[in-house]
Amino acid sequence: MDEVSNLIKKLSWHTREEEKEDAIKKLQHIEDEDLHLLLQPISKDYWDGAAETVIRLGYPRVKSILPGLLEWIQDLNWPGAREIADFLLEIGDPMIPYVKDVLNQHSDDQEWVCWIFEVLIIHWNTVQVLQIQAELIKISQEKANDLSALRILLTHGIYAKDVVYEIIQRKKDVLVFELKELHDPHPEIDCEALHKEFLNQQPNVIKQFHEHNKDRFYICNAISNRQEVLREIEIFTAEFLTS
Template sequence: MEDIQALIQKLDWDTPEAEQAEAIHKLQDIRDGELHLLLQPLGKGYWDGAAEVIVRLGFPRVKPILPGLLEWIQDMNWPGAAQIAPFLREIGNPLIPYIQDVFRNQSQDEEWMYWIFEMILDHWNKEQITPLREDLIRLNEGGTIALKALRTLWVHQIYPGEAVLLLLEDKKQRSLTEIAQLENAYPGIDCEALQREFREGIFTPELSRAYIEQHREEISFCYRKSSLHDFVSEIEELVREVSGSE
């Protein structure tokens, strides 16, 4: 077999199609100890080709690199992620321990967890979701991910609709209370005007940096308030979904 690194070099977007296809074919003979070399190798131009190799290798061949494959969907804009996500989804139960590890040890990475829900868990059945029950319950505290966890628990009838609605109402009231507290603490701040002024100087880096420094506290207030309003809207959307099925 040709040198692995030389073959991986041929996975680049700019490699002629026939040459790239040949490299993908030859990489099917990669040894288990070298599988990690396919995990987002070199630069992003190589990732689509590497993902194709991995998908063709299939499971259980790629079992040793499952944690790295799950990391690949931290950002679904990354090349190859659109191929890796459905591949992971179909693997099913063997992926559960690695998802649990993310939920337990990477819970601050909400974007990663969001994509795990969106690309994998939202497509699984109750039998696959049930082992994650305790982890989903732990995720109930928080923002958008808490809503994803609650919806999953409800869809698979692990939590009844009535319980989910009560939890959602509590989250909504707490968010509205925080909004009111923020408005009392920072009266008179016009977030729309603040945004307009920032946009006017955005193409002058020195001005935009100075503006941010000067208005850091107000910007932080507006960002938090906007995030809370968005969260309330997400809660209300889920309430409508759950209520409509009751």
């Protein structure tokens, strides 16, 4: 393990290319029980090199660390994440149980699930998608990543267009009702004016201004979030439900 750790220390951005390449080649002989050491090691400047090492090892060599590799794409802005995402997509069917587990156990991790939709599920064929049908239906009923799930369900013929339209309409009705519930008790709140007033504050009083108006900010943020979802629904409707 010490030898492996020393080689991993040579995967940094700051290591000379020749030395890094030599380390990657030697790490191709890593023992299975040490593979986990390649999962986002030390700090972010080592992750690109670690990702390249993992990809060169290939599948099924890295089968034991697939869950950890899936965690690597919790944020696609992390070094090596996009390369790992492409690698996981190439692996194909063996990823399905791990994706299924994330959708079941971590659907509240909105960003992670969003990336999984974007870099994996959206590229799957119908046979693959059918294996996560129950999870997609569940997510389609929630408030996060629901449109992504509906898109997949529609694209692969699991839901007909009229079914998706009805679901979308119900979501819109709920949002409109929630907006009314937010607006009506507080007609005096002008969110646009509040935002402009906030931008005009001096840096030394911004925190105090926000604290003094925290209730108004809370309501305005809630309104803004729902308006944004309505816009996303309109875009979805125009793209997928308009003949």
